[in-house]
Amino acid sequence: MSATKFSSQFEADPTGRVCVVVLTGTLDPLATEELGPQLQAQHAAGFRKFVFDLKDLVYIGSLGIRLLVGLSNQVKPEGGGVALCSLTSGVKVIVELTKLDRVLRIYPNRADAVGAVRDA
Numbered sequence: 001m002s003a004t005k006f007s008s009q010f011e012a013d014p015t016g017r018v019c020v021v022v023l024t025g026t027l028d029p030l031a032t033e034e035l036g037p038q039l040q041a042q043h044a045a046g047f048r049k050f051v052f053d054l055k056d057l058v059y060i061g062s063l064g065i066r067l068l069v070g071l072s073n074q075v076k077p078e079g080g081g082v083a084l085c086s087l088t089s090g091v092k093v094i095v096e097l098t099k100l101d102r103v104l105r106i107y108p109n110r111a112d113a114v115g116a117v118r119d120a
Contacts, residue, residue, distance in 0.1 A: 004058050006031035010042060013114045019047040020114065024056040027064035035064075039071055048080030049120070051113040055086035060094055069103055081105070081120050085113035 004025040011020045019042045025031070042050070050071060054060075072082040083105040087095060095101050107113035 006034070008035055008038060010038070012047075013051075013118060015118060018049045018051055018114050018118050020051045020053060020110065022053045022056070026059040026061075027057060028059065028061050029063050032061070032063040032067050036067055039067070043071075043074065048075045048078045049117045050075070050080070050082045051110065051117055052082070052084045053086050053110050053113075054084055054088060054091050056088075057091050058088060060091055062098075065094075065098055065100055068100070072104055081117050083107055083113040083117045085110050 006023075006025040006027060008024070009022040011022070012018065013020060021039070021042075023035075027035070039050075052068065068082060068084075075081065084095070084100075085107040086109055087106065095106065105113070105116065107116060
């Protein structure tokens with residue numbers, strides 16, 4: 001696991017219907033504690049469709065996985081969805097080992113993920 005500092009950046013796609021979340025560093029327990037309320041604020045603002053761009057995420061822990069699955073479970077009944085894109089090799093291994101790829105949609109790049117989630 002890297003000691004890379006965690007950061008998150010929130011953007012809306014051009015249509016304003018998809019919240020793109022760019023995660024950087026390590027999504028460890030402290031970072032998950034920071035990210036949870038930020039995601040709930042986006043949900044409270046009206047977003048129901050989320051794309052997580054993980055091109056700069058080097059590690060995701062079990063609490064981070066739980067957070068993503070929980071968000072997916074929260075927004076699905078509201079017509080929303082959660083997708084991941086641009087996984088680094090280390091994160092891809094974790095996603096496959098935990099079978100998260102069977103729960104959340106995975107895309108090779110942001111454009112594909114945003115298009116799929118927006119139009120779902």
